[in-house]
Amino acid sequence: MLLISCPNCGSRDETEFHYGGQAHVAYPENPNDLTDREWAEYLFYRDNTKGTFAERWLHSTGCRQWFNMLRDTVTYDIQAVYPMGTPRPAAAGAAAVAAPDAGTASTAPDSTTTGTAAPSTTATSISPTSTASSTTAPEGATK
Amino acid sequence: MANTAALEGINGLRDIRRSPASHLASALEAGSVEGTVVLKEGPFQTMAGIRVDPRSEQGSRIASVAGGLPARCGEVAGSDGVSVLWLGPAEFLVVAPEEAHDSLGGDLIGSLTAALGDAPGQVVDLSANRTTFELSGPRARAVLEKGCAVDLHPRSIKPGTALNTEVGNIPVVLLKSGEESFRLFPRASFADFLGRWLLDAMREYASPEVP
Structure with a gap:
């Protein structure tokens, strides 16, 4: 059970909250200009971060207000709670660096590098023209 | 906006209005332990x-x-x-x-x-929308603590404090009305469940305390 610190109500049980998915997914400036693929990616594709993740939460049985939270998806450590509309706190970088030392040193760097680096190397080895499509393709879609 | 004009006509129905936990009245009385923990439904x-x-x-x-x-x-x-x-x-x-x-x-x-x-x-x-349960007695806090994660110790919650929280997995507004008394406002549809849940939580205090 997580103990989440609501900015309005203080510490409450996780059961009082609802998860709102990834934070800072900006609405496209001109949705009509997007291709179907870009629109689908905006709608349906979200990061699946291992480590510090910015996400939205709703205190649904308390003050019914939304807020943002930085949470480590491995350790469930809540690193920051900040209001909607404010940028992601910089403290996340330091916390993310510190996370591999906490005990997941063998798995964490390994899995994060394969997630981001592997598609780009395969794309450059095949042909430069396919780079654009493969980098815009979501990482999970190639699996 | 409240449509107050429509309310004028309901006066004649006041006498047949039943509270959401009225069917539990006898059970609440039987389940209460005078001097330890008492549960009753408050007035409209x-x-x-x-x-x-x-x-x-x-x-x-x-x-x-x-x-x-x-x-x-x-x-x-x-x-x-x-x-x-x-x-x-x-x-x-x-x-x-x-x-x-x-x-x-x-x-x-x-x-x-x-x-x-x-x-x-x-x-x-x-x-x-909501009914009122009045829970009082020296064991009232112990009963609530079985299903409420908020810190109910007197040092952190004073009389005259109201919190929107969960009791027994039910969203309620919990008002501490006195040193040893609480008022719970569950929505009407949860009144039956919460009433029975509280009665179940109170049951052990009817028996002599095991040393």
Whole structure:
């Protein structure tokens, strides 16, 4: 059970909250200009971060207000709670660096590098023209 | 906006109005342990849901009618038997005796609606939305702690504090009305469940304490 610190109500049980998915997914400036693929990616594709993740939460049985939270998806450590509309706190970088030392040193760097680096190397080895499509393709879609 | 005009016609129905946990009345009486923990359903109350920015002009107008608006979580404002409970930064619950309702000769809903006027916000008559359980006695806190994660120790929650939280997995507004008494406001549809849940939680106190 997580103990989440609501900015309005203080510490409450996780059961009082609802998860709102990834934070800072900006609405496209001109949705009509997007291709179907870009629109689908905006709608349906979200990061699946291992480590510090910015996400939205709703205190649904308390003050019914939304807020943002930085949470480590491995350790469930809540690193920051900040209001909607404010940028992601910089403290996340330091916390993310510190996370591999906490005990997941063998798995964490390994899995994060394969997630981001592997598609780009395969794309450059095949042909430069396919780079654009493969980098815009979501990482999970190639699996 | 409260449709107060339609309420004039319900006066004749007042006598057949039943509270959401009225069918539990005998069970509540049988399950209460006098001097240890007592549970009963409170009388009907007039309640109004208010959504207004408390810093705005209409917020101060409503505050003057309701007797103040609480500023932060847990606070209860109000005067003359009217309590204003904090539900959110711009959301409040006004609880008053039943006679304050417009259909029974009062003017609470109407005056709140008039205070809001055409400004952004809302005043909604929620008198039938929630019922009241009154839990009191030296063991009242122990009963609640079986299903409420909020710190109910007297050092952190003082009488006159109201929290929007969960008791027995039911969303309730929990008001600490005295040193050893609590008032729970569950929604009407949860009254049966919460009443039985509280009775079950109270059962052990009917038996002699095991040393």
